[in-house]
Amino acid sequence: MKALTGNRLADGEAVFWKDGRWVERFAEAQIFDDDQAALEAEGMAKAQGTVVVDPYLIDLVDSEGLWAPLSFRERVRCLGPTNHPQHGKQAAGGEDVEALRHAHGAARSTGRVNLIKRK
Amino acid sequence: MPTLIKSQGGRMVLANDPFTHVDDEEALPPGDVILSLARFQAEGDRLLSDGRSVGVRLTTEEEVEALAYDLPRIAVVALKFPKFLDGRHYSNARILRERFKFTRELRACGDVLREQAGFMLRCGFDAFEPADGSTPEQWERATRRYRHVYQRGVDERVPAFVERRS
Amino acid sequence: MYRYDAIDKEFVADRAAEFREQVNRRLAGELTEDQFKRIRLMNGLYLQLHAYMLRIAIPYGSLNAKKLRKLAYIAKTYDKGYGHFTTRTNLQLHWIKLKDAPDILEHLAEVEMHAMQTSGNVIRNITADPYAGATADELDDPRVWAEAIRQWSTLHPEFTFLPRKFKIAVTAAAKDRAALRVYDIGLALRRGRGGELGFEVMVGGGLGRTPYLGPTIREFLPTRHLLSYLQAILRVYNRYGRRDNIWKARIKVLVASLGAEEFARQVEAEWEKSENEPVDLPDTELARIRGWFTPKFATLPPASEIFEQAKASDPAFARWTRHNVHPHKQPGYAIVDVSLKTPGLTPGDITSEQMDVVADLGERYSIDDIRVNYQQNLLLPHVRLDDLPTVHAALEAAGLATPNMDLVTDIVACPGLDYCSLANARAIPIAQDIARRFDDAERAELIGELKIRISGCINACGHHHVGHIGILGVDKKGEEFYQVTLGGSGAEDAALGTMLGPALPADKVAEAVEQMVEVYLRERTTGERFLDTFRRTGVAPFKEAVYADAH
Numbered sequence: 001m002k003a004l005t006g007n008r009l010a011d012g013e014a015v016f017w018k019d020g021r022w023v024e025r026f027a028e029a030q031i032f033d034d035d036q037a038a039l040e041a042e043g044m045a046k047a048q049g050t051v052v053v054d055p056y057l058i059d060l061v062d063s064e065g066l067w068a069p070l071s072f073r074e075r076v077r078c079l080g081p082t083n084h085p086q087h088g089k090q091a092a093g094g095e096d097v098e099a100l101r102h103a104h105g106a107a108r109s110t111g112r113v114n115l116i117k118r119k
Numbered sequence: 120m121p122t123l124i125k126s127q128g129g130r131m132v133l134a135n136d137p138f139t140h141v142d143d144e145e146a147l148p149p150g151d152v153i154l155s156l157a158r159f160q161a162e163g164d165r166l167l168s169d170g171r172s173v174g175v176r177l178t179t180e181e182e183v184e185a186l187a188y189d190l191p192r193i194a195v196v197a198l199k200f201p202k203f204l205d206g207r208h209y210s211n212a213r214i215l216r217e218r219f220k221f222t223r224e225l226r227a228c229g230d231v232l233r234e235q236a237g238f239m240l241r242c243g244f245d246a247f248e249p250a251d252g253s254t255p256e257q258w259e260r261a262t263r264r265y266r267h268v269y270q271r272g273v274d275e276r277v278p279a280f281v282e283r284r285s
Numbered sequence: 286m287y288r289y290d291a292i293d294k295e296f297v298a299d300r301a302a303e304f305r306e307q308v309n310r311r312l313a314g315e316l317t318e319d320q321f322k323r324i325r326l327m328n329g330l331y332l333q334l335h336a337y338m339l340r341i342a343i344p345y346g347s348l349n350a351k352k353l354r355k356l357a358y359i360a361k362t363y364d365k366g367y368g369h370f371t372t373r374t375n376l377q378l379h380w381i382k383l384k385d386a387p388d389i390l391e392h393l394a395e396v397e398m399h400a401m402q403t404s405g406n407v408i409r410n411i412t413a414d415p416y417a418g419a420t421a422d423e424l425d426d427p428r429v430w431a432e433a434i435r436q437w438s439t440l441h442p443e444f445t446f447l448p449r450k451f452k453i454a455v456t457a458a459a460k461d462r463a464a465l466r467v468y469d470i471g472l473a474l475r476r477g478r479g480g481e482l483g484f485e486v487m488v489g490g491g492l493g494r495t496p497y498l499g500p501t502i503r504e505f506l507p508t509r510h511l512l513s514y515l516q517a518i519l520r521v522y523n524r525y526g527r528r529d530n531i532w533k534a535r536i537k538v539l540v541a542s543l544g545a546e547e548f549a550r551q552v553e554a555e556w557e558k559s560e561n562e563p564v565d566l567p568d569t570e571l572a573r574i575r576g577w578f579t580p581k582f583a584t585l586p587p588a589s590e591i592f593e594q595a596k597a598s599d600p601a602f603a604r605w606t607r608h609n610v611h612p613h614k615q616p617g618y619a620i621v622d623v624s625l626k627t628p629g630l631t632p633g634d635i636t637s638e639q640m641d642v643v644a645d646l647g648e649r650y651s652i653d654d655i656r657v658n659y660q661q662n663l664l665l666p667h668v669r670l671d672d673l674p675t676v677h678a679a680l681e682a683a684g685l686a687t688p689n690m691d692l693v694t695d696i697v698a699c700p701g702l703d704y705c706s707l708a709n710a711r712a713i714p715i716a717q718d719i720a721r722r723f724d725d726a727e728r729a730e731l732i733g734e735l736k737i738r739i740s741g742c743i744n745a746c747g748h749h750h751v752g753h754i755g756i757l758g759v760d761k762k763g764e765e766f767y768q769v770t771l772g773g774s775g776a777e778d779a780a781l782g783t784m785l786g787p788a789l790p791a792d793k794v795a796e797a798v799e800q801m802v803e804v805y806l807r808e809r810t811t812g813e814r815f816l817d818t819f820r821r822t823g824v825a826p827f828k829e830a831v832y833a834d835a836h
Binding site for chain 3: 179182203204205206207209210211213217218232234237238239241242251264265266267268269270271272279280282283284
């Protein structure tokens, strides 16, 4: 499973692809179970040069029924800095934030999908 | 014909380019040509005695000192930027102008963007083959962005510490 | 401090205007991200995990009240009300929007500040001894030379596309408070045989993936040739530094591969061939710059009754003076540290309110002079002994008086994976854990000088290589692990740390530090700091204590 993310050009906010637009909460992100669809979306996102900078796909892992980013770095991007819980996306609170905070299954620190395209 | 911008009389202007870049494998067209260093060393003498003007194109791996002996016969030195981030030719340009006193055309080609206009001019480039479709007006603007400079370059701009004395 | 003349002011104004135009072109899609990224970095603007990060230049760590108040205002208006001082004496703001950046640069220009060349493959912020102008042991004021280099290196047309970033530091005292040996170029003012001033020139130091201590390539360079000689070094680097591999592109790799002798020979040859007179600054310009660095001290008695009384009656004040107050060259004055290391908080962070407090104190009690050092702390360099109790009370009320300078809780930590896209692991929580464990002023004093340095990745912005205890975050299959080194030093006894053993998981690091401190307290002889004991015993007893469970 994958999700598509990038940073918004104008303000640098980490955002996630959802059906052709960008959302700020990971909980609302579109989950791709089909590599082809994911790559197509990535292609469309890359064409949005004035909206988002450097979009890329990230791997997800199933943590007790919740899809969470596989990498620890991407979890930090989804939540915010751990030294200031009142800063960043985590400040909004909610179940999804709590669940993400306690998700397990992180397996590597960099978020990107393998840059060598798989068939 | 690709665009050639030249600095003339303190202004950036569109210029006719009598020179043709020629790759090592290419057949030589008639007229004035710019060759790689290796090709110039092989064929330069012959072409010059034919009455052509000949220029030499250097990569960033090549040292400008290699031209020292031949400079009086070279009409144009073209320094090719593989990527605009590769700044070796800025040193090459200054050495050509300041140390070897080369006075003819010093051209920037390759990955040449208008954002580098000011730096290139100050290092002694006076001709530019832009890769980003930019115009002489845009190059002119880029070189006029700063009212002052802090250090001496090859150009006539007076550094701040001299400005301050007056 | 140096004050801008009309030329300097117009320069930063032009820069701000240029950047505004470039941002507009980017937002309109006329510049691609690839083209814009270089421009953005040249103005200190990074794209990080949560937002853009702006790195504001603080040349040789020098501030005054007006500047610091503006930084407080910018942090409050455009960020989340705080900033972070770095190991390069710059200020970082971690929540910036690209569309606000042009306005911010304009604000900075109003107070003679900028964000030029705090990123990119250019000559970066010049750093200097934070005690400049206040310490008796300096031969000259290094800020004069730092300012000269700053101007010369600003938008230098030949050196704007170097193989990699380039950092220069300047000192003028026997004590090295700027870590010269781990700089691309370290310049130490020395006196020549005839009494004239010159520089010992060290080239090729650096941290990161391949740390080096920079060798001296020239024992003595007369000061008047400083800029032309720097030009020669930079030109050799620009021409021959590697560009094929980002990890091998710093000048330290060039110097190491050629050898110091051959590198020096190439620099001297280049220097000989160049006409130096047009490059070197005339005496008039040096004198003009120097004129800004002559503060007016009052004539005071060397001792202060008020100060002595306060020490005698207030043990907390006395403790603070033991660690955060230092001798000044002028009788009746002292150098005061402002600690940004409250245990449990983020090292180097400061709120806008705190910045305003320091600005007020600097203006009123430190001849409007405030400094940043490379340990992420601030200084008030010229405080009268009489004023120390007042200053202490004000700092304490603002949470800036932890009496811990150079002690175990004076930890340097980079922002790490909490903020930075380059990081492999977090650094801040490790610092917080350690500091909380040692949050006992008496115990910290008992332990004495212990410099802990934490980096979240191999780029070493936390200077872990030169920590007495260095801690490097690494990624092991998605979990944060930490490699510990011992015995590094960034001072005049420069050394790179020795590895302790296998990397430790995050929850074992603070415990390991405690174990190592216990070993030190057990083994130390009179007067030995942690570093001294380590140098005597080697790594063995420390390793044994930390990895005892493994046996």
